[in-house]
Amino acid sequence: MSEFDAIVVGAGPAGTSAASKMASSGMNVLLVERGDPPGSKNVSGGILWGKDLSKLYPDWEKTAPLERFITNKVTGFLTEDSSISIDFKTKRFERQRTGYSVLRTKLDGWLAKKAKDSGATVITGITVDGLARDGNKVIGVRQENDVITSDLVVLAEGANPRIAIDEGLRQPINDHDVAIGIKQVFKFSEQTINERFNLRNGAGFAGEYSLGFLNNGVKAGGFLYTNKDTISLGVVIDIFDLRKDNSTYSFDIMEKFASHPYIAPYIEGGQLQEYSAHLVCEGGIDYVPKLYGNGYLIAGDSAGFSFSNGMMIQGMNYAIASGIAAGETAISAKESNDYSESMLSSYEKKLSSSEVLMDMRNFRGIQNVTWSPLVHEFIPKFTEGILYNMFNETGEPKKHLFEIALENFAGSKYDRKSLVLDLYRMMRRM
Amino acid sequence: MVLEIVVMVKQVPDSQEVVIDPVTMNLNRSMTRNVTNRADENALEAALQIKDKTPANITVVSMGPPQAESTMIECLARGADRAILVSDRALGGADTYPTGLTVASAISKLDHFDIIFAGEESSDSSTGHVGPGVAEFLGIDQITYCSKIQYEDGYVTAERELEDGTEVVKCPTPVLVTVLLNSNYPRRQTLRRKIDAVRKGMEVWNIEKLELKPEWVGVRGSPTIVRRMQSIKEKQREGKKVTLEQIPDLVKELYEKKIIREVH
Numbered sequence: 001m002s003e004f005d006a007i008v009v010g011a012g013p014a015g016t017s018a019a020s021k022m023a024s025s026g027m028n029v030l031l032v033e034r035g036d037p038p039g040s041k042n043v044s045g046g047i048l049w050g051k052d053l054s055k056l057y058p059d060w061e062k063t064a065p066l067e068r069f070i071t072n073k074v075t076g077f078l079t080e081d082s083s084i085s086i087d088f089k090t091k092r093f094e095r096q097r098t099g100y101s102v103l104r105t106k107l108d109g110w111l112a113k114k115a116k117d118s119g120a121t122v123i124t125g126i127t128v129d130g131l132a133r134d135g136n137k138v139i140g141v142r143q144e145n146d147v148i149t150s151d152l153v154v155l156a157e158g159a160n161p162r163i164a165i166d167e168g169l170r171q172p173i174n175d176h177d178v179a180i181g182i183k184q185v186f187k188f189s190e191q192t193i194n195e196r197f198n199l200r201n202g203a204g205f206a207g208e209y210s211l212g213f214l215n216n217g218v219k220a221g222g223f224l225y226t227n228k229d230t231i232s233l234g235v236v237i238d239i240f241d242l243r244k245d246n247s248t249y250s251f252d253i254m255e256k257f258a259s260h261p262y263i264a265p266y267i268e269g270g271q272l273q274e275y276s277a278h279l280v281c282e283g284g285i286d287y288v289p290k291l292y293g294n295g296y297l298i299a300g301d302s303a304g305f306s307f308s309n310g311m312m313i314q315g316m317n318y319a320i321a322s323g324i325a326a327g328e329t330a331i332s333a334k335e336s337n338d339y340s341e342s343m344l345s346s347y348e349k350k351l352s353s354s355e356v357l358m359d360m361r362n363f364r365g366i367q368n369v370t371w372s373p374l375v376h377e378f379i380p381k382f383t384e385g386i387l388y389n390m391f392n393e394t395g396e397p398k399k400h401l402f403e404i405a406l407e408n409f410a411g412s413k414y415d416r417k418s419l420v421l422d423l424y425r426m427m428r429r430m
Numbered sequence: 431m432v433l434e435i436v437v438m439v440k441q442v443p444d445s446q447e448v449v450i451d452p453v454t455m456n457l458n459r460s461m462t463r464n465v466t467n468r469a470d471e472n473a474l475e476a477a478l479q480i481k482d483k484t485p486a487n488i489t490v491v492s493m494g495p496p497q498a499e500s501t502m503i504e505c506l507a508r509g510a511d512r513a514i515l516v517s518d519r520a521l522g523g524a525d526t527y528p529t530g531l532t533v534a535s536a537i538s539k540l541d542h543f544d545i546i547f548a549g550e551e552s553s554d555s556s557t558g559h560v561g562p563g564v565a566e567f568l569g570i571d572q573i574t575y576c577s578k579i580q581y582e583d584g585y586v587t588a589e590r591e592l593e594d595g596t597e598v599v600k601c602p603t604p605v606l607v608t609v610l611l612n613s614n615y616p617r618r619q620t621l622r623r624k625i626d627a628v629r630k631g632m633e634v635w636n637i638e639k640l641e642l643k644p645e646w647v648g649v650r651g652s653p654t655i656v657r658r659m660q661s662i663k664e665k666q667r668e669g670k671k672v673t674l675e676q677i678p679d680l681v682k683e684l685y686e687k688k689i690i691r692e693v694h
């Protein structure tokens with residue numbers, strides 16, 4: 001007999017949700033996390049979108065360590081010395097609270113504590129080395145010279161799924177499948193943040209920008225999120241072009257964003273508290289591996305469940321939703337004492353009828369648009385040029401908008417045909 | 431006969447994360463996580479190395495608040511057999527004297543002990559008092575600042591690092607040994623042992639169990655009183671690079687400035 005009903009590798013949002021779901025139904029669950037405390041190795045921007053946690057903890061909005069609820073969403077383009085943005089504020093978000101800013105160091109500790117309270121055995125500070133197998137069946141995990149046995153293993157390792165790759169359960173990571181994220185956290189007083197962003201009563205600001213000031217085709221997005229008394233500032237960089245360009249360094253992009261004339265004033269006087277970097281899962285539906293097999297399930301970033309438009313990232317919500325689905329699948333498996341591949345295939349069915357796989361399928365190939373030169377180079381520079389010419393009073397005779405647009409287009413590297421094609425692709429895919 | 435070994439451990443704020451508040455110049459402990467004092471990990475490893483060769487039981491003893499549990503579990507996961515946390519409201523604010531008294535009282539409640547290990551000092555207060563204090567309270571011998579510690583037939587042999595050499599000390603048990611930071615490589619915790627550790631858990635003792643009165647321990651039992659804390663700014667000292675040929679001139683200059691003098 002196995003020592004545990006299930007072993008969960010990784011205590012991020014996916015792993016803690018799976019462990020909590022299973023343990024609260026009475027299953028004997030081991031949750032193993034290499035970070036000590038949980039969250040110490042994790043990075044999100046981060047806004048937790050959606051209400052997936054309600055399914056596990058109905059009162060989570062009162063008890064979880066949430067920073068601010070987002071009422072003000074800004075999407076913008078930054079060029080060398082300009083900023084163009086859409087500033088969307090709505091009272092509706094104040095009532096609905098669809099997104100909360102969170103800090104992973106706090107959130108993950110809370111999630112792990114909830115899993116423990118549900119009855120899971122939570123072990124931190126230990127890295128699982130691999131899986132134990134009997135034929136084509138997973139029968140537990142390997143660590144140092146020991147095997148810990150279980151009927152089911154849930155792999156929730158995050159964006160760098162070493163075990164799943166080493167064990168041949170998923171394809172290795174390609175440059176196009178991941179981006180690199182860098183993030184800094186600056187400390188202020190709560191009041192300073194309220195004043196700087198014009199916020200009240202726990203409301204928050206979430207800004208996402210395409211960085212149109214980079215050279216040599218390097219593409220990156222930036223984000224700025226307000227927490228209670230800190231600001232999270234970060235960049236997400238496309239690895240493929242970064243690798244080709246020897247003159248651009250990832251940390252320079254972070255610095256350039258932080259010192260941009262329209263970003264720097266937001267963080268002025270803040271004390272740097274955290275500096276972190278992490279992979280961001282970007283591969284879309286084609287990067288999703290087979291999600292189940294005899295004795296195992298894959299959830300969260302390890303399964304590629306993440307959605308990004310090159311500026312903002314959603315992943316925690318899918319991690320939680322897939323963790324819960326894995327937990328539910330495990331509960332049925334335990335009831336019928338059957339952890340075979342065919343039994344566990346209901347996991348994929350659950351995900352297919354939920355937002356997790358539906359979003360991924362509907363937005364297949366979105367990364368080709370969001371990481372296109374159109375978004376990261378052409379639109380920022382083109383729009384800036386038009387707006388500048390439109391608003392600038394030089395004393396010269398005024399020109400028509402169309403004329404200005406044509407002039408600016410001529411100055412860009414785009415030819416007309418590929419522009420129309422790219423725009424069409426964008427409209428279809430977004 | 432099974433050797434009974436005690437290891438004294440303290441949980442401290444992670445010194446790599448300790449931030450100094452730029453305004454008050456005090457340590458800001460609120461943001462730091464708690465870890466096992468690094469020299470105590472070396473002390474535990476010294477005990478485990480003895481256990482590798484001689485049948486032994488290792489008990490870790492700590493005085494500290496309830497959150498020291500993570501340190502106790504960690505010690506069990508590295509291979510200790512038993513963990514005792516002495517925790518009591520009355521123990522708060524202790525200086526090194528009642529800390530030593532409390533730890534010594536806990537050890538004296540054990541059926542038997544042959545060797546007690548402590549770290550050379552803690553990373554957060556660095557007095558190095560507590561180990562020697564415990565030896566004094568228990569009335570046993572002590573060897574301080576040790577590396578290469580061995581046990582054979584009722585004797586502990588250890589090397590003491592001195593400024594001008596090494597001293598090898600051999601001492602019969604019972605003895606208390608304080609262990610140098612980085613004098614060995616602490617073995618890793620394993621998942622297997624950590625699961626067992628979490629299941630086994632630690633014991634928590636209060637001062638009643640130790641038959642100590644509240645006025646003997648904690649802040650009330652502490653002879654030292656902190657009146658003021660002050661950070662001292664290190665004085666910028668004059669520095670100078672000289673070539674080999676200039677050394678005689680330098681010596682002369684230092685001599686004239688009365689920084690060095692002749693001895694016969």
Ligand SMILES: Cc1cc2nc3c(=O)[nH]c(=O)nc-3n(C[C@H](O)[C@H](O)[C@H](O)COP(=O)(O)OP(=O)(O)OC[C@H]3O[C@@H](n4cnc5c(N)ncnc54)[C@H](O)[C@@H]3O)c2cc1C
Nearest residue numbers: 010012013014034045046047128158181300301315316319
């Ligand atoms: C810069 C950046 C910004 C982001 N912004 C957002 C955002 O605003 N909103 C959003 O929803 N998402 C955001 N994301 C994505 C989000 O962080 C991830 O999608 C999410 O964390 C995935 O959760 P997970 O549980 O699958 O993996 P993770 O959160 O990565 O957790 C995996 C855990 O497994 C542990 N682990 C791995 N291997 C082992 C092992 N062998 N043994 C033991 N433990 C192991 C790790 O230490 C880690 O704790 C962002 C990501 C980055 C990098």
Ligand SMILES: Cc1cc2nc3c(=O)[nH]c(=O)nc-3n(C[C@H](O)[C@H](O)[C@H](O)COP(=O)(O)OP(=O)(O)OC[C@H]3O[C@@H](n4cnc5c(N)ncnc54)[C@H](O)[C@@H]3O)c2cc1C
Nearest residue numbers: 438492493524525526548549551552555557558559560654
């Ligand atoms: C703000 C502040 C003010 C202080 N003021 C004073 C003061 O005025 N006078 C004074 O004497 N002390 C003072 N202390 C020190 C404090 O009381 C000590 O932390 C405590 O008594 C232990 O001493 P230490 O940390 O120097 O340990 P050390 O003596 O350096 O530790 C040596 C070894 O003893 C063992 N050990 C130490 N503590 C424990 C424990 N709790 N449980 C088990 N084993 C242990 C460990 O093996 C450790 O490696 C102050 C501390 C602070 C933070």
